[in-house]
Amino acid sequence: MSKAVELKQGQNQLFTDPDADRAREFFRHKSRAMANKVTTAEEAVKTLIKDGDYITIGGFGANRIPTAILHEIVRQKKKNLGFAGHTATHDFQILIAGECIDRLDVAYIIGLEARGLSPHARRAVESGNIKLTEWTNATLSWRIKAAAMGLSFLPARNIMGTDTFKYSAAKEIICPFTGQKYVAHPALYPDFAAIHVHECDVYGNAHVYGASVSDQDLAKAAKRVVITTERIISNDKIRQHPEATFIPFWCVDAVIEVPYGSYPGNMPYEYFSDEEYLKQWLNVEKDPAEFNKFFKKQIIDTKNFNEYLDMNGGIEQMIKLRAIEHLTEKK
Amino acid sequence: MADYNPMELMICVAARNLEDGATVVVGTGAPCAAAMLAQKTHSPSLTVMFEAGGVAPILPAMPISVGDSRTFHRAIMASSMPEIMETCQRGMVDYTFLGGAQIDMYGNINSTMIGDNHAKPKVRFPGSGGANDLASLCWRMMMMTPQDAKRFTEKINFITSPGYLTGGNSRYDAGLPKGTGPYRIITNMAIMGFEEESKRMKVININPGYNRKDIQDNCGFELLWADKITDTDPPHENELRILREEVDPQRYIIGR
Numbered sequence: 001m002s003k004a005v006e007l008k009q010g011q012n013q014l015f016t017d018p019d020a021d022r023a024r025e026f027f028r029h030k031s032r033a034m035a036n037k038v039t040t041a042e043e044a045v046k047t048l049i050k051d052g053d054y055i056t057i058g059g060f061g062a063n064r065i066p067t068a069i070l071h072e073i074v075r076q077k078k079k080n081l082g083f084a085g086h087t088a089t090h091d092f093q094i095l096i097a098g099e100c101i102d103r104l105d106v107a108y109i110i111g112l113e114a115r116g117l118s119p120h121a122r123r124a125v126e127s128g129n130i131k132l133t134e135w136t137n138a139t140l141s142w143r144i145k146a147a148a149m150g151l152s153f154l155p156a157r158n159i160m161g162t163d164t165f166k167y168s169a170a171k172e173i174i175c176p177f178t179g180q181k182y183v184a185h186p187a188l189y190p191d192f193a194a195i196h197v198h199e200c201d202v203y204g205n206a207h208v209y210g211a212s213v214s215d216q217d218l219a220k221a222a223k224r225v226v227i228t229t230e231r232i233i234s235n236d237k238i239r240q241h242p243e244a245t246f247i248p249f250w251c252v253d254a255v256i257e258v259p260y261g262s263y264p265g266n267m268p269y270e271y272f273s274d275e276e277y278l279k280q281w282l283n284v285e286k287d288p289a290e291f292n293k294f295f296k297k298q299i300i301d302t303k304n305f306n307e308y309l310d311m312n313g314g315i316e317q318m319i320k321l322r323a324i325e326h327l328t329e330k331k
Numbered sequence: 332m333a334d335y336n337p338m339e340l341m342i343c344v345a346a347r348n349l350e351d352g353a354t355v356v357v358g359t360g361a362p363c364a365a366a367m368l369a370q371k372t373h374s375p376s377l378t379v380m381f382e383a384g385g386v387a388p389i390l391p392a393m394p395i396s397v398g399d400s401r402t403f404h405r406a407i408m409a410s411s412m413p414e415i416m417e418t419c420q421r422g423m424v425d426y427t428f429l430g431g432a433q434i435d436m437y438g439n440i441n442s443t444m445i446g447d448n449h450a451k452p453k454v455r456f457p458g459s460g461g462a463n464d465l466a467s468l469c470w471r472m473m474m475m476t477p478q479d480a481k482r483f484t485e486k487i488n489f490i491t492s493p494g495y496l497t498g499g500n501s502r503y504d505a506g507l508p509k510g511t512g513p514y515r516i517i518t519n520m521a522i523m524g525f526e527e528e529s530k531r532m533k534v535i536n537i538n539p540g541y542n543r544k545d546i547q548d549n550c551g552f553e554l555l556w557a558d559k560i561t562d563t564d565p566p567h568e569n570e571l572r573i574l575r576e577e578v579d580p581q582r583y584i585i586g587r
Contacts, residue, residue, distance in 0.1 A: 162490040
């Protein structure tokens with residue numbers, strides 16, 4: 001490039017440390033033991049998340065989400081959490097209602113895609129009480145990938161020239177080989193990630209079916225990882241198809257068996273999302289007092305995830321959602 | 332002439348712009364309907380992708396989420412978000428569709444906020460999601476939208492996704508891939524493209540029932556006009572039949 005190029009940088013806050021050596025120092029001491037990690041959602045949230053942590057949630061908002069962990073974070077009143085609003089929908093809706101979040105990396109928040117916007121999440125974000133830094137879905141995927149690779153950034157070709165860049169914490173750089181301008185996206189090493197999977201063994205070796213979003217990178221990037229699983233399978237099953245192992249045990253700190261654990265979200269090949277229930281949330285959120293009652297009953301005063309499932313139709317409802325997923329429901 | 336509503340017209344026009352053998356990343360709603368209609372008419376081998384990882388599904392129903400199981404039902408691949416976005420960045424994705432609350436004369440789009448204080452917005456929207464990525468990295472971006480002077484505005488509050496930025500070569504000078512950018516803005520009143528040099532929005536077709544005054548009155552900036560403006564070819568009988576009977580029989584989208 002002949003003329004001097006002005007390199008810009010985003011003006012908002014970077015909430016996490018991108019330093020690869022400090023991340024290595026953490027991972028140096030992370031256990032590699034292939035030990036039985038089966039526990040409960042209550043215990044996992046108590047021991048693996050502390051106030052102020054930066055957390056990430058696997059899946060895609062209301063698809064393959066670890067609902068039991070989200071509820072437990074609310075019940076245990078975890079506060080001042082940082083959150084990656086990466087393809088976030090119902091997961092964000094729960095955490096923001098629980099007043100757990102004080103800073104947000106935004107790619108997609110407050111919406112539930114084709115279902116509409118969350119009135120409560122919108123009120124919370126418009127209050128100005130939550131710190132926001134703007135990103136995009138690809139950017140957060142690549143920030144997580146940079147961490148999974150053990151790096152401090154990845155270059156990319158999106159967001160330059162826009163306000164999304166201006167209110168991010170990214171920086172422009174020049175390619176040392178071609179002179180091309182790139183945006184450098186800082187690595188995102190979350191303190192905590194929760195990912196819902198189809199099956200895993202007691203050590204955390206996991207199978208995931210269907211679109212995987214960013215979860216394979218997320219399991220590597222996060223310092224502490226909890227897996228909730230539709231079912232626990234034997235280690236023999238894992239060894240029969242080693243090519244199918246989506247997450248290996250050394251990434252995983254805790255394993256919790258939670259059948260229907262993505263409810264009210266969709267679990268590919270298992271059950272579809274409960275659209276009536278999600279619609280009910282959006283409706284009741286219009287009235288803050290009504291929503292407080294609803295949220296208290298559904299989550300805060302509920303003992304655990306099984307009680308929540310029973311409250312919302314139990315196995316009979318799950319059978320209906322299975323039929324919708326398998327396109328066999330009787331109209 | 333067949334009877335149709337503005338949404339049906341926009342979907343039919345969008346579908347005609349998706350040629351056989353091309354690739355397109357779509358969201359839920361009208362873009363997904365346009366891609367399905369194209370596949371069922373002139374573009375059987377159009378490859379449809381969803382940003383959560385689904386590639387070339389045989390859609391049994393309209394997805395409600397770009398990551399739900401329908402988006403990879405009997406698909407070629409159930410991949411990942413980085414896989415889809417990197418395919419775009421590599422130059423293998425021809426088309427995408429965006430939505431938004433505001434658009435300016437260069438096709439820059441706002442889906443983040445209304446107001447002038449980012450920390451305390453008057454109205455907050457979901458943000459980019461994958462929109463900025465797809466607008467940055469796919470070859471041609473299209474938009475289907477109702478047209479009014481508030482939505483088509485001189486100065487948008489926040490550039491979430493890049494159009495041609497400030498026109499001319501500014502998009503490429505900013506570092507975005509060469510040859511990419513907004514291609515067609517399809518409204519209830521007209522079809523717009525972008526002028527070669529200035530990169531300003533330019534009317535190329537007028538929809539049945541509207542005239543130049545309607546189109547300019549419902550736009551907050553000065554539109555350019557193509558030398559030879561033609562009437563939009565209205566939806567054909569077979570397009571409407573397939574759209575209504577096969578693509579969206581529940582009228583989730585065309586009933587809006």
